[in-house]
Amino acid sequence: MALFAEVRHPSSAKAPLVLLHGFGGIGAVREPVLRRLDPDLPLVVYDLPGHGRSLDADGVGHGGVMARAILADLDRREISSFHLCGHSMGGAIASLIALKAVDHVRSLTLLAPGGFGPEINHEVLRRYGSAVETGELALGLAAMSAPGSIVDAAVLERLADARRLPGATVRLMEILNSFLVETNGRIGQGRLPLSSFEGFGVETRLLWGAEDPILPVTQASSIWKAAEVTLIEGVGHMLIDEAPEAVASAMAAAVEAG
Template identity: 75%
Template sequence: MTLFAEVRNYSSAKAPLVLLHGFGGIGALWAPVVSRLDPDIPLVVYDLPGHGQSLGAEGIGHAGVMAKVVLADLDRRGISSFHLCGHSMGGATASLIALRAGDRVRSLTLLAPGGFGPEIHHEALRRYGLAVETGDLALALAALLAPGSMPGVTSLDRLTDARRLPGATDRLVEILNSFLVETDGRTGQGTLPLSAFDALGVPTRLLWGAEDPILPVTQAKAIWPGADVMLIEGVGHMLIDEAPDAVASALSSAMVAD
Protein backbone atom coordinates (compact mmCIF):
# COMPACT_ATOMS: atom_id res chain seq x y z
CA MET A 1 0.00 0.00 0.00
CA THR A 2 1.27 3.46 -0.96
CA LEU A 3 1.82 6.06 1.74
CA PHE A 4 -1.10 8.49 1.80
CA ALA A 5 -0.64 12.25 1.67
CA GLU A 6 -2.95 15.16 1.00
CA VAL A 7 -1.22 17.45 -1.49
CA ARG A 8 -2.32 21.05 -1.98
CA ASN A 9 -1.15 23.74 -4.40
CA TYR A 10 1.95 21.80 -5.37
CA SER A 11 4.07 22.92 -8.31
CA SER A 12 7.76 22.47 -9.00
CA ALA A 13 8.23 26.25 -8.79
CA LYS A 14 8.13 26.39 -4.98
CA ALA A 15 9.30 24.03 -2.26
CA PRO A 16 6.29 22.61 -0.40
CA LEU A 17 5.78 22.37 3.35
CA VAL A 18 5.77 18.72 4.47
CA LEU A 19 3.84 18.01 7.69
CA LEU A 20 4.36 14.88 9.82
CA HIS A 21 1.95 14.19 12.70
CA GLY A 22 2.75 12.48 16.00
CA PHE A 23 2.09 9.01 17.35
CA GLY A 24 -1.56 8.02 17.08
CA GLY A 25 -2.46 11.04 14.96
CA ILE A 26 -3.46 11.57 11.35
CA GLY A 27 -2.63 14.26 8.83
CA ALA A 28 -6.08 15.84 9.15
CA LEU A 29 -5.22 16.93 12.71
CA TRP A 30 -2.99 19.66 11.25
CA ALA A 31 -6.17 21.56 10.29
CA PRO A 32 -5.92 24.22 13.08
CA VAL A 33 -2.42 25.12 11.86
CA VAL A 34 -3.14 24.86 8.13
CA SER A 35 -6.14 27.18 8.47
CA ARG A 36 -3.76 29.87 9.80
CA LEU A 37 -1.26 29.58 6.94
CA ASP A 38 -1.32 31.39 3.62
CA PRO A 39 -3.88 29.40 1.58
CA ASP A 40 -1.50 29.38 -1.41
CA ILE A 41 1.35 27.60 0.43
CA PRO A 42 2.07 24.25 -1.24
CA LEU A 43 1.51 21.43 1.26
CA VAL A 44 2.18 17.71 1.58
CA VAL A 45 0.37 16.40 4.66
CA TYR A 46 1.10 12.77 5.44
CA ASP A 47 -0.69 10.02 7.25
CA LEU A 48 2.40 8.22 8.56
CA PRO A 49 2.71 4.43 8.18
CA GLY A 50 0.28 2.56 10.41
CA HIS A 51 -1.97 5.62 10.80
CA GLY A 52 -5.20 6.67 9.11
CA GLN A 53 -5.22 6.10 5.34
CA SER A 54 -1.65 4.74 5.53
CA LEU A 55 -2.72 1.96 7.90
CA GLY A 56 -1.35 -0.77 5.66
CA ALA A 57 1.57 1.13 4.15
CA GLU A 58 5.17 -0.04 4.34
CA GLY A 59 7.36 1.53 7.00
CA ILE A 60 5.49 0.66 10.18
CA GLY A 61 8.05 1.00 12.95
CA HIS A 62 10.28 3.54 14.66
CA ALA A 63 11.23 6.99 13.35
CA GLY A 64 14.20 5.73 11.34
CA VAL A 65 12.00 3.36 9.36
CA MET A 66 9.40 6.06 8.78
CA ALA A 67 12.02 8.58 7.67
CA LYS A 68 13.21 6.20 4.97
CA VAL A 69 9.67 5.62 3.71
CA VAL A 70 8.73 9.33 3.67
CA LEU A 71 11.90 10.21 1.75
CA ALA A 72 11.15 7.47 -0.78
CA ASP A 73 7.61 8.79 -1.19
CA LEU A 74 8.87 12.34 -1.74
CA ASP A 75 11.18 10.95 -4.42
CA ARG A 76 8.24 9.15 -6.03
CA ARG A 77 6.33 12.42 -6.14
CA GLY A 78 9.30 14.22 -7.72
CA ILE A 79 9.76 16.59 -4.76
CA SER A 80 13.45 17.46 -4.65
CA SER A 81 13.41 20.10 -1.87
CA PHE A 82 10.94 20.95 0.86
CA HIS A 83 10.29 22.64 4.19
CA LEU A 84 9.72 20.10 6.93
CA CYS A 85 7.72 20.12 10.17
CA GLY A 86 7.10 17.25 12.56
CA HIS A 87 5.35 16.82 15.89
CA SER A 88 6.48 14.32 18.56
CA MET A 89 7.20 11.02 16.76
CA GLY A 90 6.84 12.98 13.52
CA GLY A 91 9.47 15.38 14.89
CA ALA A 92 11.91 12.51 15.37
CA THR A 93 11.11 11.34 11.85
CA ALA A 94 11.62 14.86 10.47
CA SER A 95 14.95 15.15 12.28
CA LEU A 96 16.20 11.93 10.74
CA ILE A 97 15.03 13.00 7.29
CA ALA A 98 17.07 16.19 7.73
CA LEU A 99 20.08 14.17 8.86
CA ARG A 100 19.85 11.88 5.84
CA ALA A 101 18.95 14.51 3.23
CA GLY A 102 19.95 17.87 4.69
CA ASP A 103 20.68 19.30 1.23
CA ARG A 104 16.99 18.90 0.36
CA VAL A 105 15.52 20.38 3.56
CA ARG A 106 15.00 24.15 3.28
CA SER A 107 13.88 24.52 6.91
CA LEU A 108 13.14 22.25 9.85
CA THR A 109 10.44 22.99 12.44
CA LEU A 110 10.14 20.60 15.37
CA LEU A 111 7.22 20.49 17.80
CA ALA A 112 8.12 18.64 21.04
CA PRO A 113 10.04 16.07 19.01
CA GLY A 114 10.70 12.53 20.13
CA GLY A 115 14.22 11.26 20.65
CA PHE A 116 15.72 14.25 22.47
CA GLY A 117 16.06 12.34 25.73
CA PRO A 118 15.10 8.94 27.14
CA GLU A 119 12.25 10.17 29.36
CA ILE A 120 8.75 9.60 28.01
CA HIS A 121 5.35 9.03 29.60
CA HIS A 122 4.82 5.78 27.71
CA GLU A 123 1.83 4.69 29.80
CA ALA A 124 -0.18 7.73 28.66
CA LEU A 125 0.80 7.08 25.06
CA ARG A 126 -0.26 3.45 25.33
CA ARG A 127 -3.68 4.46 26.70
CA TYR A 128 -3.98 6.93 23.84
CA GLY A 129 -2.97 4.34 21.26
CA LEU A 130 -5.51 1.81 22.53
CA ALA A 131 -8.45 4.23 22.77
CA VAL A 132 -11.11 3.79 20.09
CA GLU A 133 -14.41 5.37 21.12
CA THR A 134 -14.86 9.12 21.48
CA GLY A 135 -15.15 9.15 25.27
CA ASP A 136 -12.03 7.04 25.75
CA LEU A 137 -10.11 9.14 23.25
CA ALA A 138 -11.16 12.34 25.02
CA LEU A 139 -9.80 11.05 28.33
CA ALA A 140 -6.60 9.76 26.76
CA LEU A 141 -6.00 12.99 24.84
CA ALA A 142 -6.63 15.13 27.93
CA ALA A 143 -3.64 13.39 29.55
CA LEU A 144 -1.45 14.71 26.71
CA LEU A 145 -2.53 18.34 27.18
CA ALA A 146 -1.67 20.99 29.75
CA PRO A 147 -3.77 20.70 32.93
CA GLY A 148 -7.28 22.05 32.42
CA SER A 149 -7.20 21.81 28.61
CA MET A 150 -9.66 19.74 26.61
CA PRO A 151 -9.33 18.23 23.13
CA GLY A 152 -11.28 19.77 20.27
CA VAL A 153 -14.48 18.11 19.09
CA THR A 154 -13.40 18.02 15.45
CA SER A 155 -10.11 16.31 16.31
CA LEU A 156 -11.93 13.71 18.38
CA ASP A 157 -14.37 12.92 15.58
CA ARG A 158 -11.57 12.48 13.04
CA LEU A 159 -9.53 10.32 15.39
CA THR A 160 -12.53 8.16 16.25
CA ASP A 161 -13.11 7.40 12.56
CA ALA A 162 -9.43 6.48 12.12
CA ARG A 163 -9.30 4.26 15.22
CA ARG A 164 -12.35 2.27 14.14
CA LEU A 165 -10.52 0.97 11.07
CA PRO A 166 -9.73 -2.75 11.42
CA GLY A 167 -6.28 -3.26 12.89
CA ALA A 168 -5.72 0.40 13.79
CA THR A 169 -4.90 -0.09 17.46
CA ASP A 170 -2.75 -3.16 16.72
CA ARG A 171 -0.60 -1.05 14.40
CA LEU A 172 -0.23 1.68 17.04
CA VAL A 173 0.87 -0.76 19.72
CA GLU A 174 3.41 -2.19 17.26
CA ILE A 175 4.76 1.30 16.53
CA LEU A 176 4.92 2.30 20.20
CA ASN A 177 6.82 -0.86 21.09
CA SER A 178 9.27 -0.20 18.26
CA PHE A 179 10.57 3.05 19.74
CA LEU A 180 10.50 2.14 23.43
CA VAL A 181 13.64 0.71 25.04
CA GLU A 182 14.43 -0.86 28.41
CA THR A 183 17.45 0.55 30.27
CA ASP A 184 18.31 -0.45 33.83
CA GLY A 185 14.79 -1.73 34.36
CA ARG A 186 13.17 1.50 33.14
CA THR A 187 11.15 2.00 29.99
CA GLY A 188 12.11 5.00 27.88
CA GLN A 189 12.38 6.05 24.26
CA GLY A 190 15.26 5.61 21.87
CA THR A 191 17.29 8.77 21.36
CA LEU A 192 18.52 10.52 18.24
CA PRO A 193 22.23 10.94 17.43
CA LEU A 194 21.98 14.62 18.38
CA SER A 195 25.71 15.34 18.10
CA ALA A 196 25.46 14.57 14.38
CA PHE A 197 23.16 17.55 13.86
CA ASP A 198 25.70 20.20 14.89
CA ALA A 199 27.01 20.71 11.37
CA LEU A 200 23.68 20.14 9.63
CA GLY A 201 23.28 23.72 8.45
CA VAL A 202 19.48 23.51 8.11
CA PRO A 203 17.58 26.50 9.62
CA THR A 204 15.83 24.93 12.61
CA ARG A 205 13.02 26.07 14.90
CA LEU A 206 12.02 24.16 18.02
CA LEU A 207 8.71 24.71 19.84
CA TRP A 208 7.91 22.97 23.14
CA GLY A 209 5.06 23.30 25.62
CA ALA A 210 6.31 24.31 29.06
CA GLU A 211 3.75 21.93 30.64
CA ASP A 212 4.34 18.95 28.37
CA PRO A 213 3.30 15.83 30.35
CA ILE A 214 4.70 13.36 27.78
CA LEU A 215 8.18 14.62 26.91
CA PRO A 216 9.76 16.88 29.57
CA VAL A 217 10.48 20.39 28.35
CA THR A 218 14.01 20.07 29.71
CA GLN A 219 14.73 17.95 26.63
CA ALA A 220 14.58 21.15 24.59
CA LYS A 221 18.05 21.93 25.94
CA ALA A 222 19.42 19.10 23.80
CA ILE A 223 18.85 21.07 20.58
CA TRP A 224 21.94 21.72 18.50
CA PRO A 225 23.58 25.18 18.38
CA GLY A 226 22.05 27.77 16.08
CA ALA A 227 18.45 26.59 16.39
CA ASP A 228 15.69 29.00 17.44
CA VAL A 229 13.92 27.71 20.56
CA MET A 230 10.47 28.76 21.78
CA LEU A 231 9.09 27.44 25.08
CA ILE A 232 5.35 28.12 25.28
CA GLU A 233 3.79 28.67 28.69
CA GLY A 234 0.47 27.01 29.53
CA VAL A 235 0.82 24.45 26.72
CA GLY A 236 1.22 20.68 26.94
CA HIS A 237 2.32 18.13 24.36
CA MET A 238 -0.28 18.73 21.64
CA LEU A 239 1.00 22.00 20.20
CA ILE A 240 -1.01 21.65 17.00
CA ASP A 241 -4.22 21.99 19.04
CA GLU A 242 -2.96 24.01 22.00
CA ALA A 243 -0.78 26.59 20.22
CA PRO A 244 -1.76 26.68 16.53
CA ASP A 245 -1.02 30.41 16.22
CA ALA A 246 2.56 29.96 17.42
CA VAL A 247 3.09 26.94 15.18
CA ALA A 248 1.66 28.69 12.11
CA SER A 249 3.76 31.78 12.81
CA ALA A 250 6.94 29.69 13.05
CA LEU A 251 6.14 27.90 9.81
CA SER A 252 5.31 31.10 7.97
CA SER A 253 8.57 32.65 9.15
CA ALA A 254 10.51 29.61 8.00
CA MET A 255 9.06 29.76 4.50
CA VAL A 256 9.45 33.53 4.18
CA ALA A 257 13.10 33.31 5.26
CA ASP A 258 13.81 30.77 2.52
Protein backbone atom coordinates in the same frame (compact mmCIF):
# COMPACT_ATOMS: atom_id res chain seq x y z
CA MET B 1 0.76 0.08 -0.49
CA ALA B 2 1.74 3.73 -1.02
CA LEU B 3 1.61 6.31 1.74
CA PHE B 4 -1.37 8.64 1.86
CA ALA B 5 -0.80 12.38 1.84
CA GLU B 6 -3.08 15.32 1.25
CA VAL B 7 -1.27 17.50 -1.30
CA ARG B 8 -2.26 21.12 -1.74
CA HIS B 9 -1.11 23.25 -4.69
CA PRO B 10 1.18 20.61 -6.22
CA SER B 11 1.88 22.77 -9.27
CA SER B 12 3.30 25.63 -7.20
CA ALA B 13 6.87 26.66 -7.95
CA LYS B 14 7.50 27.05 -4.22
CA ALA B 15 9.01 24.28 -2.10
CA PRO B 16 6.15 22.60 -0.19
CA LEU B 17 5.83 22.32 3.56
CA VAL B 18 5.83 18.63 4.55
CA LEU B 19 3.91 17.89 7.75
CA LEU B 20 4.42 14.82 9.95
CA HIS B 21 2.02 14.19 12.86
CA GLY B 22 2.77 12.48 16.15
CA PHE B 23 2.10 8.96 17.44
CA GLY B 24 -1.53 7.96 17.06
CA GLY B 25 -2.42 11.02 15.01
CA ILE B 26 -3.40 11.59 11.39
CA GLY B 27 -2.71 14.40 8.97
CA ALA B 28 -6.20 15.82 9.42
CA VAL B 29 -5.48 16.78 13.04
CA ARG B 30 -3.29 19.60 11.67
CA GLU B 31 -6.37 21.55 10.59
CA PRO B 32 -6.35 24.00 13.57
CA VAL B 33 -2.92 25.14 12.34
CA LEU B 34 -3.48 24.84 8.59
CA ARG B 35 -6.46 27.20 8.63
CA ARG B 36 -4.11 29.88 9.99
CA LEU B 37 -1.58 29.53 7.16
CA ASP B 38 -1.52 31.20 3.76
CA PRO B 39 -4.19 29.30 1.76
CA ASP B 40 -1.87 29.28 -1.27
CA LEU B 41 0.99 27.59 0.61
CA PRO B 42 1.90 24.25 -1.03
CA LEU B 43 1.56 21.41 1.48
CA VAL B 44 2.16 17.68 1.75
CA VAL B 45 0.25 16.46 4.82
CA TYR B 46 1.05 12.82 5.55
CA ASP B 47 -0.68 10.05 7.39
CA LEU B 48 2.44 8.30 8.68
CA PRO B 49 2.91 4.56 8.05
CA GLY B 50 0.55 2.54 10.24
CA HIS B 51 -1.77 5.52 10.79
CA GLY B 52 -5.08 6.55 9.23
CA ARG B 53 -5.16 6.11 5.47
CA SER B 54 -1.57 4.81 5.55
CA LEU B 55 -2.54 1.99 7.92
CA ASP B 56 -1.30 -0.74 5.58
CA ALA B 57 1.42 1.27 3.83
CA ASP B 58 5.04 0.18 3.69
CA GLY B 59 7.42 1.68 6.22
CA VAL B 60 5.82 0.80 9.56
CA GLY B 61 8.47 0.69 12.27
CA HIS B 62 10.75 2.92 14.30
CA GLY B 63 11.73 6.44 13.30
CA GLY B 64 14.49 5.44 10.90
CA VAL B 65 12.22 3.09 8.98
CA MET B 66 9.51 5.76 8.68
CA ALA B 67 12.04 8.41 7.64
CA ARG B 68 13.17 6.22 4.75
CA ALA B 69 9.54 5.61 3.75
CA ILE B 70 8.76 9.35 3.69
CA LEU B 71 11.90 10.12 1.67
CA ALA B 72 11.03 7.40 -0.83
CA ASP B 73 7.51 8.75 -1.16
CA LEU B 74 8.73 12.31 -1.70
CA ASP B 75 11.05 11.01 -4.39
CA ARG B 76 8.13 9.15 -6.00
CA ARG B 77 6.20 12.41 -6.05
CA GLU B 78 9.25 14.14 -7.59
CA ILE B 79 9.55 16.57 -4.68
CA SER B 80 13.25 17.31 -4.36
CA SER B 81 13.16 20.43 -2.15
CA PHE B 82 10.90 20.91 0.84
CA HIS B 83 10.34 22.40 4.29
CA LEU B 84 9.74 19.96 7.14
CA CYS B 85 7.59 20.20 10.26
CA GLY B 86 7.13 17.30 12.67
CA HIS B 87 5.38 16.88 16.01
CA SER B 88 6.49 14.41 18.71
CA MET B 89 7.26 11.11 16.94
CA GLY B 90 6.91 13.03 13.68
CA GLY B 91 9.56 15.43 14.97
CA ALA B 92 12.00 12.57 15.44
CA ILE B 93 11.20 11.35 11.92
CA ALA B 94 11.60 14.86 10.50
CA SER B 95 14.99 15.19 12.22
CA LEU B 96 16.18 11.93 10.71
CA ILE B 97 14.94 12.94 7.26
CA ALA B 98 16.82 16.24 7.56
CA LEU B 99 19.97 14.38 8.57
CA LYS B 100 19.69 11.91 5.70
CA ALA B 101 18.70 14.47 3.04
CA VAL B 102 20.21 17.73 4.28
CA ASP B 103 20.64 19.11 0.75
CA HIS B 104 16.91 18.77 0.08
CA VAL B 105 15.55 20.32 3.29
CA ARG B 106 14.95 24.07 3.25
CA SER B 107 13.95 24.38 6.91
CA LEU B 108 13.09 22.21 9.90
CA THR B 109 10.37 23.00 12.46
CA LEU B 110 10.13 20.66 15.44
CA LEU B 111 7.21 20.54 17.89
CA ALA B 112 8.12 18.73 21.14
CA PRO B 113 10.05 16.14 19.12
CA GLY B 114 10.77 12.60 20.21
CA GLY B 115 14.30 11.28 20.62
CA PHE B 116 15.87 14.22 22.49
CA GLY B 117 16.13 12.42 25.83
CA PRO B 118 15.31 9.03 27.33
CA GLU B 119 12.29 10.10 29.41
CA ILE B 120 8.84 9.52 27.96
CA ASN B 121 5.43 8.96 29.54
CA HIS B 122 4.83 5.68 27.76
CA GLU B 123 1.86 4.73 29.96
CA VAL B 124 -0.21 7.69 28.76
CA LEU B 125 0.83 6.98 25.16
CA ARG B 126 -0.25 3.36 25.53
CA ARG B 127 -3.68 4.38 26.80
CA TYR B 128 -4.04 6.94 24.03
CA GLY B 129 -2.91 4.49 21.35
CA SER B 130 -5.49 1.90 22.43
CA ALA B 131 -8.40 4.39 22.56
CA VAL B 132 -11.05 4.10 19.85
CA GLU B 133 -14.16 6.12 20.63
CA THR B 134 -14.29 9.89 21.04
CA GLY B 135 -14.69 9.81 24.83
CA GLU B 136 -11.59 7.65 25.28
CA LEU B 137 -9.65 9.77 22.82
CA ALA B 138 -10.67 12.96 24.62
CA LEU B 139 -9.34 11.54 27.90
CA GLY B 140 -6.12 10.47 26.20
CA LEU B 141 -5.55 13.89 24.65
CA ALA B 142 -6.40 15.63 27.94
CA ALA B 143 -3.69 13.57 29.66
CA MET B 144 -1.17 14.85 27.10
CA SER B 145 -2.22 18.49 27.37
CA ALA B 146 -1.95 21.24 29.96
CA PRO B 147 -4.92 21.50 32.38
CA GLY B 148 -7.94 23.21 30.89
CA SER B 149 -7.13 22.47 27.24
CA ILE B 150 -10.10 21.69 24.99
CA VAL B 151 -9.88 19.49 21.90
CA ASP B 152 -11.89 20.36 18.79
CA ALA B 153 -14.82 17.93 18.47
CA ALA B 154 -14.14 17.56 14.73
CA VAL B 155 -10.58 16.41 15.51
CA LEU B 156 -11.93 13.75 17.88
CA GLU B 157 -14.34 12.46 15.24
CA ARG B 158 -11.59 12.21 12.62
CA LEU B 159 -9.33 10.35 15.05
CA ALA B 160 -12.15 7.99 16.03
CA ASP B 161 -12.84 7.18 12.37
CA ALA B 162 -9.17 6.26 11.92
CA ARG B 163 -9.09 4.13 15.09
CA ARG B 164 -12.17 2.15 14.02
CA LEU B 165 -10.34 0.74 11.02
CA PRO B 166 -9.61 -3.00 11.45
CA GLY B 167 -6.21 -3.52 13.07
CA ALA B 168 -5.59 0.18 13.73
CA THR B 169 -4.90 -0.02 17.47
CA VAL B 170 -2.85 -3.22 17.09
CA ARG B 171 -0.64 -1.46 14.57
CA LEU B 172 -0.23 1.53 16.90
CA MET B 173 0.96 -0.72 19.72
CA GLU B 174 3.52 -2.25 17.35
CA ILE B 175 4.79 1.23 16.48
CA LEU B 176 4.92 2.34 20.12
CA ASN B 177 6.90 -0.74 21.11
CA SER B 178 9.32 -0.15 18.24
CA PHE B 179 10.64 3.11 19.70
CA LEU B 180 10.55 2.21 23.40
CA VAL B 181 13.66 0.75 25.02
CA GLU B 182 14.30 -0.74 28.46
CA THR B 183 17.43 0.31 30.32
CA ASN B 184 18.20 -0.81 33.88
CA GLY B 185 14.60 -1.88 34.34
CA ARG B 186 13.16 1.46 33.19
CA ILE B 187 11.24 2.01 29.96
CA GLY B 188 12.22 5.03 27.89
CA GLN B 189 12.49 6.11 24.28
CA GLY B 190 15.29 5.59 21.81
CA ARG B 191 17.45 8.65 21.24
CA LEU B 192 18.36 10.43 18.04
CA PRO B 193 22.05 10.56 17.04
CA LEU B 194 22.25 14.14 18.28
CA SER B 195 26.03 14.37 17.91
CA SER B 196 25.52 13.96 14.16
CA PHE B 197 23.73 17.32 14.08
CA GLU B 198 26.84 19.27 15.09
CA GLY B 199 27.37 21.86 12.39
CA PHE B 200 23.89 21.10 11.01
CA GLY B 201 23.25 23.77 8.40
CA VAL B 202 19.45 23.63 8.07
CA GLU B 203 17.56 26.50 9.68
CA THR B 204 15.78 24.93 12.66
CA ARG B 205 12.97 26.11 14.92
CA LEU B 206 12.00 24.22 18.07
CA LEU B 207 8.75 24.76 19.99
CA TRP B 208 8.01 23.01 23.29
CA GLY B 209 5.21 23.33 25.83
CA ALA B 210 6.52 24.23 29.28
CA GLU B 211 3.96 21.88 30.87
CA ASP B 212 4.54 18.90 28.56
CA PRO B 213 3.50 15.73 30.48
CA ILE B 214 4.82 13.33 27.81
CA LEU B 215 8.31 14.57 26.96
CA PRO B 216 9.96 16.81 29.61
CA VAL B 217 10.60 20.34 28.38
CA THR B 218 14.16 20.01 29.71
CA GLN B 219 14.86 17.87 26.63
CA ALA B 220 14.69 21.06 24.57
CA SER B 221 18.20 21.85 25.84
CA SER B 222 19.53 18.96 23.72
CA ILE B 223 18.85 20.82 20.47
CA TRP B 224 21.86 21.91 18.39
CA LYS B 225 23.21 25.40 19.11
CA ALA B 226 22.04 27.22 15.98
CA ALA B 227 18.36 26.31 16.49
CA GLU B 228 15.79 28.92 17.49
CA VAL B 229 14.04 27.67 20.65
CA THR B 230 10.61 28.80 21.88
CA LEU B 231 9.21 27.48 25.16
CA ILE B 232 5.48 28.14 25.50
CA GLU B 233 4.08 28.66 28.99
CA GLY B 234 0.75 27.06 29.91
CA VAL B 235 0.98 24.52 27.09
CA GLY B 236 1.45 20.75 27.23
CA HIS B 237 2.44 18.24 24.57
CA MET B 238 -0.34 18.86 22.05
CA LEU B 239 0.95 22.12 20.62
CA ILE B 240 -1.18 21.92 17.48
CA ASP B 241 -4.36 22.02 19.58
CA GLU B 242 -3.06 24.12 22.46
CA ALA B 243 -0.96 26.74 20.65
CA PRO B 244 -2.03 26.77 16.98
CA GLU B 245 -1.17 30.45 16.49
CA ALA B 246 2.42 29.95 17.70
CA VAL B 247 2.84 26.82 15.57
CA ALA B 248 1.41 28.48 12.46
CA SER B 249 3.64 31.52 13.01
CA ALA B 250 6.75 29.30 13.25
CA MET B 251 5.79 27.40 10.09
CA ALA B 252 5.16 30.62 8.17
CA ALA B 253 8.47 32.11 9.32
CA ALA B 254 10.34 28.98 8.24
CA VAL B 255 8.79 29.02 4.77
CA GLU B 256 9.34 32.73 4.30
CA ALA B 257 12.99 32.52 5.37
CA GLY B 258 13.70 29.53 3.15
